[in-house]
Amino acid sequence: MAPFDALKVAPMKTSELIRPSPTDVPAYMHDVYDWAYLNPRNVRLLDREIVVELILWGNGHRLKEALLTEIDPGATVLQAAHVYGTLITEIAAKLTHSNQLEVVEVAPVQAGRCREKLRDFPEAIVRLGDAATVRTTPKDMVSSFFLLHEVPSDYKRAVVNTLLGHVKEGGKAVFVDYHQPHWLHPLKPLMMVIFDLFEPFAKELCQHTISDYADDPDAFLWHTETYFGGLYQKTVAIRRSDAG
Ligand SMILES: C[S@@+](CC[C@H](N)C(=O)[O-])C[C@H]1O[C@@H](n2cnc3c(N)ncnc32)[C@H](O)[C@@H]1O
Incomplete structure (x- = not known):
């Protein structure tokens, strides 16, 4: 990707975002998630809290809270990707200072929306780049909210390892995403159809633990909590100290 330019929120307008060529947006974004x-018209329609709640069967608030509760106000945070609704500003609001937040987002239109949402957090950084390859300073926390199920298998591995690579000693990675629902979950058959139609990379996530994608899982202490009959998970990976 061309430059991983850090974009401070306040001084630039959306139109001033540095735009990569279309080839810099991964192929799966064009092939599967263009709509x-x-x-841009759909993005304006879909970027609402009610849409997130509907997609997550009314669990949006609870799942956002599961992520927000992991944030220490003094922490530096790398958020992988923009998220529709209010999560991004809620993350920023939890932090003592806006310069503690950095978001990396691969699609220019999404990065623009993210910057607009963060206009009251002038020193938050929105970086136009790929979570699978982003380079940045070590962070106390890296977070991913429903990104992993949307990316192909090789990308899952790259995103997980890149994010884990940015966690400081004693810091953590927090992944909130889909999980294998209980076999008797009443929504399981419908979710499988939804995955087949709209989310071709989601089933694979449900068949693995997130630690399966880590090259060095033993460097972290892993803990998973599930929600809503197992359909959703929060997995936290805390980097062990070198001393063990
Ligand atoms: C994090 S997911 C969140 C999905 C969720 N349904 C929501 O409520 O928004 C969607 C975002 O991930 C971004 N994205 C997809 N692949 C990415 C990647 N490799 N690096 C950074 N951002 C990515 C998309 O452009 C989109 O803005």
């Missing part, structure tokens, strides 16, 4: 994340 959801790239088409």
Whole structure:
């Protein structure tokens, strides 16, 4: 990707975002998610809290809270990707100072929305880049909210390892995403159809633990909590100290 330019929120307008060429947006975004994340008219329609709640069967608030509760106000945070609704500003609001937050987002239109949402947090950084390859300073926390199920298998591995690579000693990575629902979950058959139609990379996530994607899982202490009959998970990976 061309430059991983850090974009301070306040001084630039959306139109001033540094735009990569279309090839810099991964192929799966064009092939699968154009309608959801790239088409500007749809993006305006979909970027609402009610949409997130509907997609998550009314669990949006609870799942956001599961992520927000992991944030220490003094922490530096790398958030992988923009998220529709209010989560991004809620993360910023939990932090003592806006310069503690950095977001990396691959689609220019999404990065623009993210910067607009963060206009009251002038020193938050929105970086136009790929969570699978982003380079940045070590962070106390890295977070991913429903990103992993949307990316192909090789990307899952790259995103997980890149994010884990940015966690400081004693810091953590927090992944909130889909999980294998209980076999008797009443929504399981419908979710499988939804995954087949709209989320072709989601089933694979449900068949693995997130630690399966880590090259060095033993460097972290892993803990998973599930929600809503197992359909959702929060997995926290805390980096062990070198001393063990
Ligand atoms: C994090 S997911 C969140 C999905 C969720 N349904 C929501 O409520 O928004 C969607 C975002 O991830 C972004 N994205 C997809 N692949 C990415 C990647 N490799 N690096 C950074 N951002 C990515 C998309 O452009 C989109 O803005």
